[in-house]
Amino acid sequence: MTITIPSLDKLPQAAEALLEHFSDERVFAFFADMGAGKTTFIKELCNVLNVQDTVVSPTFAIVNEYHTKDETPVYHFDLYRLKNASEAFDIGFNEYVSSGSYCFIEWSEVIDGHIATPYVQIEISVDENTLARRLTAKIIR
Numbered sequence: 001m002t003i004t005i006p007s008l009d010k011l012p013q014a015a016e017a018l019l020e021h022f023s024d025e026r027v028f029a030f031f032a033d034m035g036a037g038k039t040t041f042i043k044e045l046c047n048v049l050n051v052q053d054t055v056v057s058p059t060f061a062i063v064n065e066y067h068t069k070d071e072t073p074v075y076h077f078d079l080y081r082l083k084n085a086s087e088a089f090d091i092g093f094n095e096y097v098s099s100g101s102y103c104f105i106e107w108s109e110v111i112d113g114h115i116a117t118p119y120v121q122i123e124i125s126v127d128e129n130t131l132a133r134r135l136t137a138k139i140i141r
Contacts, residue, residue, distance in 0.1 A: 001138070004132055006132045012048070018135070022120050025118065026101060030105060049074060058076055062078065063078075120137050
């Protein structure tokens with residue numbers, strides 16, 4: 001699946017389309033350069049899921065837990081500060097991704113190849129001229 005997001009006002013439709021297309025999946029791993037819009041897109045995914053908490057990058061906390069209107073947990077990871085996959089496993093990463101709850105993972109490069117469950121791999125690229133974002137998503141089993 002490929003989605004082009006020409007401007008920020010198209011984020012809600014892109015988030016809805018992604019979640020609808022991958023309606024059976026719960027783990028989404030983001031691969032993109034700094035400033036490509038990973039956190040911004042995850043905020044919009046959380047809006048679509050009716051998350052009630054303020055969504056912020058968990059850069060220092062590593063993982064944030066949010067709750068939807070019906071108290072369902074949503075987990076948001078930022079693995080940027082981790083040196084390797086074993087550091088993620090030390091905080092219980094496999095338990096989170098196996099929980100059945102939505103998990104959105106920024107800086108997935110740290111654990112690439114080590115996720116113990118099927119997930120949606122999302123690559124975000126930015127058109128330097130128009131600043132449009134292109135999301136390419138596929139299931140990794």
